[in-house]
Every structure is written in structure tokens, then in C-alpha cells.
Amino acid sequence: MEWPISMLRHIESAGRALSDSEATDLLSRYGVVSHEELAGFAAFVGECGTPRSAYRMVDEHHGWLNRLAALEHQAREARVYSQTLIPRFLRTSEYDAACPCPSTAGAPVTRPPVGAEHATVLLESTVLSRPVGGRHILADQLHRLLQIADRGLVHIRIVPVNAQIYAPAAPLTALVLPGDVIVCASEDGDRITYRTGPAETAGMRQFLRRAAAAALPDRASRGLLEQARDAAAAGKLPACL
Template sequence: MVLGKRLRQLREQAGVSFEEAARVIEVTPLTVRRMEKAEVGLRIPYVKELLRTYGVAAAEIDDFVAMAREANKPGWWYSYRDVLPEWFKAYVSLESEASVIRLYEPHYIPGLLQTPEYATALMRVGFPNESKEDIARRVDLRLRRQDLLSKPDAPVMWAILDETVLRRPVGGAEVMRAQIDHLIESLDLPKVRIQVMRFSVGAHPGAYGPFHHFRFGFSELPDIVYTENLAGSVYYDRPEDVVTYLEVLDRMSVQAEPVARTRDILGELRKEL
């Protein structure tokens, strides 16, 4: 995405239109648009020819090409492509590169904080016709994603969980006790923050459904908001859309219980199980 945006900037600076760029590499203008929007891979011969057309110096072309080759390499999740929905691949990629992940979850524990047993129970409900082997693969993918939180450069993860999430019995009492124990342990991670939105708050601005906000360490990459439904997902990167979700997260973080109260709340809920 960063390289695509940079290609667009270089094209515009050179005063080259989509049609002119397309003629240089003998493709349609739509292909050039899709390259700039990161909707297709960056073919190295195309990249080199476009950069020459835009008047980019040879040394900068070499650096750009090296980054393009790196960007074209499959992510670690490529080996799970058999159980990874097409619409969710972008999410895993964004999650892996984010410096800040803020989210609201009204239904279930976020994937990055789930125990294997909790994740398995959810997968059995979500994919009732799949084999045990495929369910195990999906759970393994989810657990691999969790490695992100223990890395030295782990992103800040700030989650607001509806109280429903903690009271909905997924997998039975024993699974829920272990899951809440895991959440309590997760609070010891330096970059994990969890808040609980109590029932007593009543209606609040995030009650429409779950959403996740990503911020990155690249100035070229805009903030992105992710939402999902039964049929797929939507990614928002227009500033006006992202700001709407950020304002909601900010208001909700004030309405929810303070982070300092989370450990006590989780402990109280565990006693009830």
C-alpha cells in the first residue's frame, strides 16, 4: 500500500496520466490504478519502466525495486490460505504491520486474546460442517496471530469489550474461566489495554457492531478501519470515515470502566462462573 501510494505520487509529480502510464507498460489504465491502490501485486518489470518514465534516478529505482520484491513475498499466513477467507487476508496483513490497534467488540473476545479452547468453540459454531482438521487449522492460524503481542515491537492494543462478551458462555464454564484468566494475564503485557463497557452504561455510540482501527508507523499509510459481517468485510481509509470511528472510540473509552478497574472486574466475573 505504501509503495502503491508512492507510485501515484511520482506519477502525479511527473505529470503523467493513467492512460500515458498504461501505454508505457502496455496495460489498461485500470491496471495502473489497481497497482497504485495495492489491489494487485507490483510486477517488477512494470515498476522499473514506470519509474524510468517518471524520471526517477537510477539509485532510487534500485531501492524501490528492492522494496517491491520484499512486498511481493507471501506473508507468514500464506501457508494457511486454505482456511483463510479472501476478505480476511488484508486484515491479517494490516494487523501484522500496525503500530496501534484499537477496537470495540460487542460479541466475542478479540482473536488476539482468545485461548485455544475458546477459539475452538467459536470455530465449531461458525464452521459447523468443517472437519476437525480444518477447525484445528483455523485455530492454529488464530494462535499464530497472537505472537504479535509478545514481539519487542508489538503494537499497542486497546480493546473495549462489551460486558456481554464476558458473560456469553462460549464452550462452557471451564472454558470461560480459563479465558478470563488469560485476559487477566494479558493485562501484564506492556502494550495491552482492556476496558469493559458495563450494561449500566445503556445505549452508547458503538452499539452498531464490532470495528477495529489500525494506525501504522508509515506516514504514507493512512489509518484504516475494519468492519465485518456474515458475508465479508469493509475497509475504510477515507479520513472522514476514519474520524467518525475514532470519535466513537474516544467517547466510548470515557464511558467504559477505566483500564485500572479491568483486573478487578474480570476477577469478579470469574467468581460468578
């Protein structure tokens, strides 16, 4: 991309808006190629920066994971919740391949979306005992989570199954983009729904706050991860934690 360094810095800091042609050029590098996809995603990103905007968009086109990764890459903060599977960006390739909806080719895997101090993943405890791909694959995946947590890349906290927070089935993500723009996303199989604006994101943000309040501290969460990893490695079914 032959753009001046100064212009890129202004764009990254939200000090300069993208023109239609520039947005098209940038999005095409993330796998967005059709006219309909470009128009829809560019409109959504544009609405995100509008004061008091409320916008919802469903992305079900090929390459949606790459577009999600583009937003994650720009985020200053991220909070992710899942009650079913390990989030895609933390998966080993073996775990991902064994999932019901594996990531598509070229999708980001085992890559934290933002800096360590601003990324938190909340996992319902049953995720640790769901033997995706078999015990050895689960054990390797849990070991990978421990490595990521130990390096401070992401805060991984466990939400007890008896917390009664009435979690939705779909994984939820809340991102804070430059300019304090909040974008919430919910995955549903082979598509994702984006929301922005106070009215559209209020319910998801409130749920994520409740989940964070119910989650165990880092030390206790790490202990449960170790317990589940060791049980899976020994070929035992981890208890419902």
C-alpha cells in the same frame, strides 16, 4: 524471502514503496494466492498511502484473517472494540473453537497485534457473562485475559452495558500504520470490511473515542474481569455487569 536487509528496513519504515511483483511475493506468504485477491488487496494497501484518499474494500475470500494479521503486525497503534465476543487475537483455542465463526486454520490466536503501550481492547461488559463453550471455557478465557493484562501486552478496559454508546454489532478495529495511515476494519461473520481516509473512517473513529471515554479505568476493569472469572469457575452465571 531473499531481500536485502536495507530494503526491508526501508519498506517497514514506509520509506520505500513496494513494486507490484514485490507486493505479490509478500502477500502470497500471508495466504493470498488468487489473482483477484492479490489485485484487490494490493490496490487497497496502495490507496492507504495516498494523501486524503478514501477507500473501502470488502475481503470475503479464504485467508482474510491472515491478511488482517499482516496489517495488525505492521501497526504502531491499535484500538479494538467488541460487544459480542473476545477478539480473535486474544482467544484461547477452546474459546475460539466454540465461537459461531471460529478462526480458520493458521489464523493468529492469542497474539497481540502491536506493542503494549499502543494496544487497547474495549469490551462491553456483557462479553464477560456470555458462556461461550461453557463455564470452564469462559473461566479459562477470562483468566487468559488477566494474564495478558498483567504482562502489559494489551490494555483491556471494560465498557459498562449502561454506557449508552449505541455500539454496532460487528467488532471494530482501528490501526495506525507507518506513515500515520489510519485503517479501520469491521468484521462481519466470514468477511471483513476495510476503510481508509478521513471521510470513510470518521464515524468508526468517533465511536471508538466515545467507547474509550465511557470505559472503566484499568484497575476497575481488572476487578470486573476477576469477578467474572471467579463466578464462571464456580459454575455461577456472572451478573450483567
